[in-house]
Amino acid sequence: MGKPTKKRSVADKVRKAKTSTEIKNNPFEVKINRKKFDVLGRKVKHDVGLPGVSRSKAITKRKETLLKEYKQKNKSSKFIDRRFGEYDTKMAPEDKILQRFAMERKRSYDKKDVFNLNEDEELTHFGQSLAKMETFNDFVNSDDESEEKGLLSAEMTASHFGGGGGLLRKKTSGDQQEEDGSQRAKSRQELIEELILKSKQEKRERQAQKEEAQVLTEQLDKEWKSIQALMVKKAPKAESDEKPEEKPKLEEYDMMVRELGFEMKAQPSEKLKTPEELAREEREKLQKLEADRLRRMMGDEIGNSTQQQVHMSADDLNDGFILDNDDKKTLAYQDGKWNIEEEEEDNEEEDDNEEDGDTEEGEEDEEEGEEDEEEGEEEEGGVSSEEEDGHSDLESENESEEEEPKLEAKETSAKPLSQEEIKAQQEAAKSELPYTFAAPESFSELKDLLCNHTPDNQRLILARTLKCNHPSLAVGNKLKLQKLFGFLLEYVGDLASRTPPELTTVDKLIPELYNLCQMYPEAACKAMQSILGDAAHSMEEVLEVKGRAAFPSLDMLIYLKVTALLFPTSDFRHPVTTPALLYISQALTRCPVRSLQDVTSGLVLCCLAVEYVSFSKRFLPELINFLLGILHLAVRDKTTLGYTLVPPFRATGKLTDLLVLSDWESCKTWSKKSLPLSATQSLDLKTDLERDHHRLTCLSICLDLVKRCSLLYRDLPSFTVILQPIKTLLSKHLTAQTIPAALQELHKVILETIDSAPVAHPRLVFEKKKPIPLKLLTPKIVEVLDYGKKRGCTREEKEKERLKHKYKKEFKGALRELRKDSRFLAREKLNEVVQRDTERKKKRK
């Protein structure tokens, strides 16, 4: 081991002696790195390696660092060589010495200067060096000389040594007198006097200034103190802590200033918006939403969807969530009567209630009872207004003011409750609703929660449940509410499948469903999808076995409608509405019509289908087929048709006369009215007349739907072809004479619409293609990465790869260095041992 090192050291010496060019030209020193792909003209950094040089470099470096450390190991004291440039090989020794000298000088100079009293300067007296004066060879000087010479110094002494110059001055005044007012002497005296005057004046001025400044500062301080409080909120407190004696000094003025300061400090509130501005904002928002809807309808890929629709619950006050009971209405009962107050009293009472907290209900009842007796007279007047009030707190939550009266009117018309009914309701709802509800964990819990309540109360319960379990209140609430949506849907289906179906309750629950859906679109989407999937699956199973299926039951119809209310139906592709529309299409194609209920169900489906496509105006062939089939059911004479029916309808057969009137006379007594949705499940038609009336209603619905379709689809190129069968049917078989007068107008409109559509169309041509640009010979640019192959697609992945690669490389390098270090150290240790051994041997000889 010793030998090679020796050799190497020799080699190192030799190498050191050689210049770098010499080394590079020596083929034995050079190691040429193999290149994988040789590119002509490219300069590569590492094409040639000089292993010897780099090794010797590494060794010297280790000697300087590692070896030193090794030598220093286990030594408590350390010798640090601070000599300037001792280890700087680049510096010439002469330079080094010069630099060191300069530094030395500088250091000593700096140090001396600190307390140096002009050591190096010569002291003078009257312009003569004191050191020289010590020789005393010519101590008598002429006055002139002294005057001339000492002019500066005299002034200095006068100013510097104040009274010390009295003797001198005397002497000089004497001189002045002697020399008869020589200009220079006089001027000098005057000068001195002036100087003194000046200095005095200056002194006075300075004092005055100082005083003034003092006054000003004090004043400023005072002002500052008054303002300081305004600028820093906590300052006054601190101040008052520090200077308690100042407290009583607070004046009204200060107070006011402070108050003003506070007011100034308040955040500038936004300008109250005028109704016009509000309307404009609303319109802009709607326009944006509409534009979004259109874009989705066109089926463009939804890129970075700009729709950041933050849902505002109808209850939301735009100030974050605050659980307050203010808008919650207290239900109280007085003598079995539902106690409903006017709005303001309501609030007052609720204030009371809030203070009371959860006192016993009986007490509350008593209290309110007392109050109520006073209000009794007011209330007894209008029962109907009470009824409306019952909704009032619900409906006031809805912000859409325009819609409100209309809807309300609709509702009241749809539900004209008599006084007895209301009383009965009130009787039924004896128990007061609690304010807080735990979110139901299962469907049965929800059912238990809601059963035996009026529709309005059910909604109230749900609204309260939503508030009590708002996600901002507890961690698990989000999940609970997400589940609640599913249960609520199930509950809706349950309500619809009861006999008779409780659709008014469903109607009341819609807003809550909507709110929940807006809060958790994903969960709502999942729940709806599973319902649709299950329904479609069961229908598919029936189809596979029987080849035909029954019409969807009422709950499914309700679900389809709810889907349309919760999700946009006009989207080109939507995870919920597209399957829902497919389901409708499937039902319309595969379910044969075999009774009047089926006709009704089918018409409800058609209505839904029309609603689904009413915005997007998309073509639904099944809808037209079905309407044609329904109209066909009303045709009396089925011999020569002139149109073809599409399955599931048949031209002739057992059940093809479902809508043919049994008696023509029943036309006269018929008037159009809305059918209940429950008619899809069970029809209670006893007489022929009733049956005929139902038929006519169906026919009118069907005709109205045809009209809607013909208006929807009139822009389609094949519009006439699509509606040709219906046109033939209406003009040849179901002519205006064969239908009641009320429907003839509709009939006419339909035929006119069909006839007015353009028949001729421009020929089809392909869209013009953009000319394909010529191939350009621009070089293909390939990104060169740190690590060889191109890995990872996105930028993040690439970055990750790069870092990984870098880390690996560094890790390897570090390992290699460590190994080299340990080898070096081992070598040194061995050297030491060998040296010691040889010394010992020498000594022992």
Next chain:
Amino acid sequence: MAPVSRKRHVSSAVAEQQTDKRVKIEPNHKVEEILQSKKHANAVYDIFELLQSEKVADVVGAAGACSRLFCCLLQRREMFQGKVPPEEEAMSGHYSPQEKYSIFMRHRYSSCVEMLLELLDHELHQIAESGLCCLMQFAAAEGNHPLLDLDWSEHHSFPRELILAVVNKLLSKTVDSSLLISRFQEFLEMDDVRYYVMSSVRENLTKVMDRSRGEVLPVYQSNVFTLMSNISIPNQESELTSFMVKQGANHADWKAAKLKEHKRVFEKMWLGFLKYQLPSNMYKKVLVILHDSVLPHMSEPSLMIDFLTAAYEMGGGISLLALNGLFILIHEHNLDYPDFYKKLYSLLEPSVFHVKYRARFFHLANLFLSSSHLPAYLVAAFAKRLARLALTAPPTGLLIALPFIYNLIRRHPSVRVLLHRPSEEEATVVDPYVMEEEDPAQCGALESSLWEIKTLQKHHHPDVSKAAGLINTPLVQQEEDISKVLETTTYQLMEQELKQTVVKKIPLEFETAAHFLQGGGGALGRHFCLTFTSV
């Protein structure tokens, strides 16, 4: 043997009194007795009685016993061979006791066969099944140990009569015996049985149908069909290996051992069946299996042409099904069918998108129209007609029809004018196509354009809409494979939509929903209300 029989009568009287006791008597035990010594021969009546009893277990047991007994007797050749004399004559005649015994047993055997044949009509499947098994065991035993003289070479030793009787019973005119037939299928695995069953079926058919003078007998015909559809002929002669009856030296001459004969009989059977008028659902059943289980096994498939053309003329679903058989005849047997395409054209009506055989129809239509030698007017007519029909089709049908039309246009570039006619770009045209015209040459499709597809670009289903959108640009040359979409159902489409993983935000309705009947143009709210309003 008269005294014996008298005694027998007495004992039967006793037996009626002690039924319970008798039931416990093991029929197998009786069989042992009979086989051990001839003096117990009368025990055979006890077995017969059990055979006619009401209890299922008894009957099944007795049938098993019978088969054991007579098979054994046949093996021992203890039954009279050749033409058997009437029983009374034999008893009184000059026969040795040994012969008398054998004649007696032979008569018992034939009455047993009769009884078993009666059992085949039994309502209980278990009984009928055991009867059938027993009879087939008899047939096997009889074949190997023939009761008749072997002088006629044609049928060798096969018990033809027995098989014929069984087949006659199976092909009942009143009862649907499909269960029994499916049991019988197991025996049809044996080549000789199959051969003789086929000829028996043919015999039976001619007999029955001639008697009914060609009228439709739905139950009988469905029985026949069930039986016939269970018969499958092996493809190669070397596969004819399993026989119920082993023939000795002259096996090679035996007809049942020749595939050609099998095919001939098979063909005769089918032709005999199809010769008569069938119920319409039977047409469909036959046509469904015709192309892959009947036609390949016929020695002369072109004989089917009458049946197929008749079915093709029938129209509707039957025509669609007949296409398949016709295609094989046209394709493989050089059948020339005039006006084939015209007929195919007239098959295109709105119902093709709704019937069960839609996939099969479009598959075949695709094959028929794949020829590049068809005239352009014909292809144009097909394309245009399909496009018209597409206006009434469900989404699944559209997903077939649109690629179908595109493929037609790709194959026949001269039809591209339907999609692209630039010279008359400015002028508007009334569609010159006549839907009612039956002749594709006259319908004027080539002068038309496919505005229907343009219409379908507004279809509600996104996939259909996308597919229809392809006509905006020139079609790519690569044909689309429609076989993938042939079988899709609406439910699959729905599943596809439902399963799409939604990464993006789900769009929501922005109009606040406050009431159930609101929104969507108010179609529902206008005509329907929530509750029943009092009139």
